[in-house]
Amino acid sequence: MLVAAQNVFISAGNTTRNLRRRLKRIRLLISGVTAPKKVSTMRILQLHSNFIVFKPVEKEIAVAEETNKEENRVEEVLVLFTAIEEGDDTALAQKAIDDVHAFLDKLKVNRILIYPFAHLSSNLSKPSEALKLIKVMEAYAKQKEIETYRAPFGWNKQFTISIKGHPLAEQSRFYASIEGGEEAKEETVSEAVRAEEKMKSFWYILQPDGKREAIEDFDFKGYENLGKFAKYEIAKVRASQQMPPHVPLMKRLEIADYEQGSDPGNIRWYPKGRLIKSLLEQFVTAKTIAYGAMEVETPVMYDFNHPSLADYLNRFPARQYLLKTEDKELFLRFAACFGQFLIVHDTQFSYKQMPLKVYELTRYSFRREKSGEVCGLRRLRAFTMPDCHAFCADLKQAKQEFKTRFNLSIDVLNGMGLSKDDYEVAIRFTEDFYEENRDFIADLVKIYGKPILAEVWKERFFYFRLKWDCNFIDNQDKAAALSTDQIDVENAKRYEITYVDEKGEKQYPLILHCSPSGAIERCMYALLEKAYKEQQKGKLPMLPLWLSPTQLRLIPMSDKYIEKVEEIAKEIAAHCIRVDIDDHASTLQKRIREAEMEWIPYVIVVGQRELESEVLSVRDREAHGKVQNMKLEELITKVASKLEGKPFKPLPLPLNLSKRPQFYG
RNA sequence: GCCUCGGUAGCUCAGCCUGGUAGAGCGGCUGCCUUGUAAGCAGCAGGCCGCGGGAUCAAAGCCCGCUCGAGGCUCCA
Structure with missing residues (x-):
């Protein structure tokens, strides 16, 4: 049971997003990648705030403290949203305050608000215990001469908070005491947080002449579409209210419609839509085979407990359609990777056959996107994805192949009726990869011939080292990725895919994942949105x-x-x-x-x-x-x-x- | 997951605030017209007003609950 439930009203700018993101991260931590089981942890979300206003609304539980329902406001304060878990003890409470004390010095602040906040944990202690420890924290903080305020325990409260913008303003912590009551120690704040550090992106624009400019120095005049794309990628700002224009179009033209009898994002295709989709499918497939890929077909469902798959799945939890049969738990594929990797795992090949190129057009791939994410033909739960993997012997070969496939993708999109003016390219890599491969990246930009958005990470977090994607910018200024390719450095090992090198030794290949067109449905969305754009410009809309x-x-x-x-x-x-x-x-x-x-x-x-x-x-x-x-x-x-x-x-x-x-x- | 909006004829929607015979346009069917480059005319058929409960003499409409859907946010490996 919840100790307190809050109605959260948050004012001012991006604080909502910040807090939500933070809460989400905390939930992620709670869901337990890092915290060993059966270990209690005191959870604190620590926010350096301009101000917080809170007001008790009503008692939630019997042991709730006495208080009045007046509105309280505290300025320039470090707010500690705190959840006490089962097994937490006094030592832990004091340890937490010691840490906070040290942190206050850094911030040059000496004011805290202890705010009981049950939502941080799914393993809460008994309310009476929790209240006791909260009081311990309060007393201990006062003893340390910290100006200490506290929100009442056991109340449903309403609050408004304004969080400062500096990098240290938001911190999540948890303190663990290993079962048996050994010395309390601070849990490493989890891989997720560290991963986020790694994931921090730096944005640049790469020019065809090889120049790299920080994004704030780039003049987007003449590159308005790229500007929209950059804005979308970086700020994630959208102001759209209207219905995406392709949705009424796909219905009116009798191409496709929502199927109310299925799950959202599963589309019905009328004869005209089926024809268009089928032609696009044939086109990508023909182009990809002409490039040298071998077409295969693999199952749509896989064993949830297959060792290689389980590992991969755990990275992307809860996005699958699950299927229970009498003796197995299965999931519907969300990409062609599994099927192809399982084939190649059992395939004998050497450097002589490389790069080894395997292709499948998945009809369908399934992703149970969260409700509200699904939209027209832009984002579906069941979609058709051409997926071509190239297994390369080394980076040199991978780079060569990467260029070939970039050309292939541009060619495929062009054939579909999407020219270079219709999409923008982003290229994403780690700083060290860039340092070692400047010329190569410059070549990619030259192939495209227009400025490219570059996202740079300090360290590798995802399974790939380098990735590009072509993005269509629609009538709502939203970006949707079409073609993409990546250099994967992890999955060969995970799937135990090996080739034999010149010395007769087994080696792990690099794997390139390319969709030369992106999802076919999404191509149709792009064509319809493009037609609508043309119409806005006074031309008669049409398909190729x-x-x-x-x-x-x-x-x-x-x-x-x-x-x-x-x-x-x-x-x-x-x-x-x-x-x-x-x-x-x-x-x-x-x-x-x-x-x-x-x-x-x-x-x-x-x-x-x-x-x-x-x-x-x-x-x-x-x-x-x-x-x-x-x-x-x-x-x-x-x-x-x-x-x-x-x-x-x-x-x-x-x-x-x-x-x-x-x-x- | 969160916020907002919606479910009335095959489609798009009005009516709901202010309770009392269910509306329009398009489409369909029938007939007339036999056409010269973006809507010819007339007639007819078509509705359990999402589902369940409540208040009322009386509910499409008011109240409560449910359900399905859409859009946005978040997300998008």
């Missing part, structure tokens, strides 16, 4: 020709021409062009309008005139609806040439519009 479900629409002037029009359609379709016929009995104008609403690239009206002259009037959406006259063969040649090198699938719906059901609206 090769992805348009209907590429060419024929509109017969009246039903007496339908037969002739069907012949023309047959001729066009024979050239792998998706053509359909609007045989509805509505007016020409209305049918034109409907074709435009469907973003159809070419619309052709066929009547007496066309049939007599054999010259078609072609309405070209790309040319803002301008009507051009051309012969059928010319039209076919023109369209076919634009489709060259792209995958093709036939029309996913009946040829005649009158035969089509309406999936939405």
Whole structure:
């Protein structure tokens, strides 16, 4: 049971975020990576504050102290949110105050507020014990001549706090006494906190000419999109209220919709959406195979207790779909890594076959993103991810391969209709990697040819040493990662993946993880958001020709021409062009309008005139609806040439519009 | 997980504040019109107003609870 529950009202700027982040970290610690089991720890969240205002609201428990319900305000104070756990004792309480005392000297402050705060622990002591120790702390602090205030114990309190901005302002501590009551000692404040130090990012802009500038010195004029991206990455500031534009679009265009009968983030695909998605899938796959990867297919579910997997899973807890069967606990894959690593673990290969490239398009990967994170096609719980791993003998080979794959990714995005102007690149590495590989990183920037955002860490925290990602910036100024590649230095060992080197000795390879396009759904989100952007600029929105479900629409002037029009359609379709016929009995104008609403690239009206002259009037959406006259063969040649090198699938719906059901609206 | 908003016809939504016969546009169906490059006309059908409880003579509407969903925050390995 909670000793006290607070309604937290926090004022002023980023204090909310700070406190939440801090609380979250504390919970992380509590969840117990570092704290040995059965060890009691006194938990203190220590915040150097400009002020705190708190007000008791109502008694929570029987042993609550007597107090009045007046509002209290303390200025320039070190607030100690304190949770007493089972087994904590006087020695521990005094030890904590000793530490605080030392810390106060550093801060040049001599005022504390002891604030009983149950939420820091899930292993609270009995309230009576806790109150006793809180009083011990208070008395001991006063004895040390610290100006000591205290919030009442056992009350539901409401508080407002303003936290100072300096680096020492927020500290979390816990004090442990090992069972049996040996000497109290300060627990190392956990790997998570140390990890956070490692994770501290420094931001730069890398220029194609090799220059590296601190982000605050860079002039974003002419690079507004990069500016938005940097802002998003660093400050995480977003002001968006509107619905993401691609969501109504995906519905209206009958591409996809939410499936209420499933879990959020699991999407239903209508025929047109399935076609687009399928074409994108074929395209990435073809490109990746052409690059030299071997396509495989692996299971979607894995044994929770498999030793290699368990280790990996523990790093990313609680993001999986779990599956209980009679004899096993399984989880749905959240990436293709497992399946491929398990294959390569059992594969015999030597330096002669390297870099060894394995590819899979996962349909699906599953991540149980928290509710509220899921959004349209941007972020799903079930998504299609092309994933290509390259197993490299050494860093030299990895770097070479890395460049090749960067080019591949740029090429894939470009083919999909996303040019370098549509996304921004970030590159992330450790300081030492940069020092040793300056030229290499400069080469990557040169390949992209535009300034790149660089995130630099002092030490390695993640499993990779180097990573880049291409990020689409949408109409809400949010960034979403598309392609990415990383140099993984940990997983070969974890999965016991080895190759044989020139001397016949087993070695661990470096593993490159690349998604040449990013999630396919996310590519569709980017294309729709891009179309919307174009529309805002006054252009007619459309999808790339090769992805348009209907590429060419024929509109017969009246039903007496339908037969002739069907012949023309047959001729066009024979050239792998998706053509359909609007045989509805509505007016020409209305049918034109409907074709435009469907973003159809070419619309052709066929009547007496066309049939007599054999010259078609072609309405070209790309040319803002301008009507051009051309012969059928010319039209076919023109369209076919634009489709060259792209995958093709036939029309996913009946040829005649009158035969089509309406999936939405 | 937190905050906010929402669930009424196939779709988009109005009505709710101020309780008393359920509304519009689009779409669908039927008929007329046979069309020259972004909405032709008319008629018809279509609703357990998310679910459960309460107060009321009376609830889509007021109160309470639940549920499902969306958007934002956080998160995004």
